[in-house]
Amino acid sequence: MTDSHQAPTRPTRRWQGRVRNGFAAPVAPPRVGGAWRTGDPVGSRRFARIGDVALERGGTIGDVTVAYETWGTLNAAGDNVVLIEHALTGDSHVDGDAGEGHPSPGWWPGLIGPGRPIDTDSWFVVAANVLGGCQGTTGPSSIAPDGREWGGRFPYVTIRDQVAVEARLLEHVGVTRLAAVVGGSMGGMRAIEWAVSHPDQVDRSIVLASTGYATADQIAWCQPQLLAIRQDPDFAGGDYYRTGRSPEAGLGLARRIAHITYRTESELGERFGRDAQLGEDPLRPGDRGRFAVESYLDHHAGKLAQRFDANSYVVLTEAMNSHDVGRDRGGVAVALSRVKAACTIASVDTDRLYPPRLSDELHDQLPTSVRAHITSSYGHDGFLIEDDQVGAIIRAALASDRGVGEVTPS
8 A cells, every 4th residue: 555645647548649740649538527637736635545445235446546634643542533524525625725736625614723623733633535536536537447537337336335445544544543533414424334334443423414324305306416417418428538528517407406405495585585696687588587596506506517526426426325324234223233432413403404303313323422403594504604513513522531421512
């Protein structure tokens, strides 16, 4: 295994190009999609090659690379570690500015650093881009052993596969034990899976706006998102990287659907109402304009297309659908009974995608658990937006004896 600040090199590949002076000049395929690719600026990323990874559903992904970032200092025992788990379209860039290598600023700003809720004077913080992602870790846009992008050939991966890859990374970095694993939404799925699959290695699990299993409602919301991408003609069965086109229309539709579930009816109503977008008229015959809320959804769709890959959206959405800590373990209650970590389970009161009842279920079935609550008008996205409340929950969990204690966020 190797570790480097430098991106892994691509396998040698042959390009067809124009003949110049009797020789074929190599011509790289046109760049499409929002994935980070080898040769792009590295930014704050580090890379670890962790070898071949056997998958839960069978098969192997060869020579997996993991992109990750760290903050703070690992102690001699290797056990002062907080692992941060990103959600669906997040990555390893939890904290930091946008800039070369990072098209967006950190997605959870203000939580990591000296004196902050995850205090780097005490904790060594690790965040990795997940298996199947598109920001440096092996995923569909990565080059496969045959020198071509994985594309539509990338295998189905589960939340358990992603946790297994993270465990290999942490071993490589020198981590012996997790003081805490923290995540929301899809990251919360991995946070609870860590506590179930590695009960002797995790002291605390802090799960925000998540669940022990994907519900029928969550899977149902995912289906039109997956179809929107797959039915985009530019998707090309997932093999679009060398076509000069990418399924941005389908990815944009998927993002619009998802974003509505992340927010609330009341917030959208109070924020936009029936207002027209500035300078547009939605009641105009013919080439009508947009309502302000439509423009808002268009904005988020366009932003995602600039920084994310449609194939990764598909792979990670299906990984979320796979989530069930009880699969092949005797059911959810039996699986959770093996957890030794002190858990903090937090929900957002207005979350319509991961409703509080799912957090209640987790809390009730865990051997040691604190129930925390986030009050927000923003719905599911409250775990990303309500910085003060989330910070108080995390700070209290880390300050207590293996996470046990009352959590009373302001």
